[in-house]
Amino acid sequence: MANRIALVTGAMGGLGTAICQAFANDGHKVVAAYHPELDKKDVWVAEMEAAGFKDFICVAGDISKIEDCKAMVAEAEEKAGGPIDILVNNAGITRDRMFGKMEKDQWDAVMSTNLTSLFNMTKQVSTKMAERGWGRIINMSSMNGVKGQAGQSNYAAAKAGVIGFTKSLGQELANKGVTVNAIAPGYVGTKMVMAIREDVLKGIVDAIPMKRLCKPEEIGGLCSYLASDISAYMTGATLNINGGAYYA
């Protein structure tokens, strides 16, 4: 059903952009949440407008800080004219390093942005969704949270945590009309993946049975489905979308 209000974190990244566009095409009102230090907000908005997406509402905040999340959701609801129906916890970072060389700040940054943020954001919307009897919470995990990945003990731990959070909250909200699901993408053609060293990335793509990276819009399509009424019977699930690279 169209005309829901959706908030997407990390909205101005590769995946976030595709998710915002998919929701707008579905007729939802979209709130694009972004990090206040991101300097490309105006460029992103101009690009979206040029592509025909003129109505995105933008709110800034650091999702690793609960006070920012509270303020961001309040601002989003005021600007959108109603409560958040669909939350996509999409924002994430990498600080890849072999564990022997990993510094504590690289662990902490990934944990707070990729996992604690789910507490911070979901806390602002889940009770109200349950009271209204309808809601969709979509959490971005990763194939590497399912299978592990050398160089990513921090990221894989956080993304595995996302799955545990999703299963638990899914059970808690199952009889309230609110579904909670995770998506575990393999390697998507975004800036994050393109930052991998060329030789390493070549090895990764060679090992994918489909021999290509995932397209951001393929994740957008999955979010579209999870945000819809027809997905109502699915909760606590982790959807693998990885070109055949791994089966959980």
Ligand code: CAA
């Ligand atoms: N398994 C086991 N050992 C490995 C390995 C692997 N996959 N890859 C490398 N190693 C070993 C190497 O053989 C090497 O061993 P020696 O020192 O004994 O020779 C050692 O680890 C160091 O390897 P590197 O030369 O690669 O080390 P580096 O410090 O230059 O780089 C790294 C480390 C930055 C982690 C780099 O290996 C890397 O970028 N790896 C890819 C990590 C990755 O897949 N990230 C995904 C990012 S995208 C994303 O996260 C999105 C998503 O959700 C999927």
